[in-house]
Amino acid sequence: MPIKIPDTLPAFQTLVNEGVRVMTETVAVRQDIRPLQIGLLNLMPNKIKTEIQMARLVGASPLQVELSLIRVGGHKAKNTSEEHLLSFYETWEEVRHRKFDGFIITGAPVETLDYEDVTYWNEMQRILDWTVTNVHSTLNVCWGAMAAIYHFHGVPKHLLKEKAFGVYRHVNLKPSSVYLTGFSDDFGVPVSRWTEVRRADVAKVPGLEILMESKEMGICLIHENAGNRLYMFNHVEYDSTSLADEYFRDVDAGVPIKMPHDYFPHNDASLPPLNRWRSHAHLFFGNWINEIYQTTPYDLEEIGNDR
Template sequence: MPIRIPDDLPAAGILKSENIFTISESRASHQHIRPLRVLILNLMPKKIETETQLMRLLSNTPLQVDVELVRVDARASRNTPQEHLDKFYGDFDRVKKQKWDGFIITGAPLGKIPFEDVYYWDKFKEIVDWSHHNVTSTLFLCWAAQAALNHLFDIKRETRDQKLSGIYKHTTYNHHHPLVRGFDDQFWAPLSRFADFNSKTIKANSDLTIFADDSDAGVYLAASPDCRQVFISGHPEYDANTLSNEYLRDLDEGLNPDLPANYYPDDDENQIPRAKWRSHGNLLYSNWLNYCVYQVTPYDLNELK
């Protein structure tokens, strides 16, 4: 089944060129099934790139998914045309009276900024609290995962001196759980963060189940017992060249970044990097949509508590 997106969203043409099954809003309106309603709060600066990456993963299931994009407010963006934001992004206050099957909150380039100094911190906390009663399952990515852990469990911020960037091999735990069904014992995933996701700290301060981690990089995947909150400390949605673009950007800004680990062939930044995490990323999103959302969400979303 397809992912349903606005007819003229830029991602639609990109996904069509990749032979990814999408369906226009006009065509979907004539189908007599209820699609899953998934809300995306996109906090990344390059919103078109991020929304396309996420929709690529959401489309890889037999379920029809109705995606809506939302922002915290109507501030202008330096990296996304204002007309795109005004046309495709609604404000959170407009959708908060509705119920949703799934919710994705992206990362944000706020690695070393204290939470209380983030201009939308109060709004972020409001949204996290709202999601607990109005969404079947929420997926927190990277910065959003760290921020939500702080708000929900008072887990203090831990940051690294040097940015953790690259592809890391994680070990899978609790193989019997549907969220990691089909996972290999170890898998690669992209990381790009200053945050430290310490497994001992998370175990001591929350009731979350840890499903994957790396001895150097820390926890990668964790979830609440009912999977209404799922935390991913990396970026399974990243394209093959995303980390390279970030590395070159940081070089241009004089930040002296480390070369992304396990990323460039022979650690040569002049060689073209190859993605070795796509199968894991697709499986993770497919499992989340199927087992954490579709299998448990009520047909009538008004019944959601």
């Protein structure tokens, strides 16, 4: 089944052009199916780009999925038009009465700040607490993952001496995990962050299972069964050119930046990068959506009643 998003959303035509099946409200209501309700709390500055990246992966599932776009109310976006936000987004306060089968919390360009110094941290804490009772499974990404694991378990983030940047080999530590079905033993994952969560800190918290890890970059993915949460510290959702866009942005701005590791062919920034993580990105999101489908209550209102 295709993903249901507004047909005027910029991501709609992009996904159609890529061969991802999408549907309009008119078509969706004719199908006697309860679509999975997936919320996307988009904290990224370029919201349209992130919408496309996430919708592309969520929409590749054979299940019918309805994607809701959500933003924090206590922060004014600088890189996305107010018209776009008013047309396609709801604030968390406007959806807090709802329940979701799955909920994605993205990264945000605030990772070098202390959590308490982030302007919307109080709202973020309320959202994270709300996911316990109103969301069946939460996928926290990059800063969203660091914020969640800090909020729920006090696991700190550590500032790196230089930016972790590039495509790094990762090891499949738990091939039997439902989230890693079909994964290779090792694979490349895009990394772009200034902070890290360390294994020694994670090991102090019972119930946190490390699923993916890199020798150079450390932990990539953690599963927490008790809270039905995933913590993804890197960016499997990235486009082929995402790291290049970041690199050239910093070069043009005169910001010191190393060439992304193992990304450009022959380390030549004039050559277009090859996407070597796309298949695993689709596997990961497909596995997550399938696990939600297998375990979520049919009645949305039952979500959270067992916690």
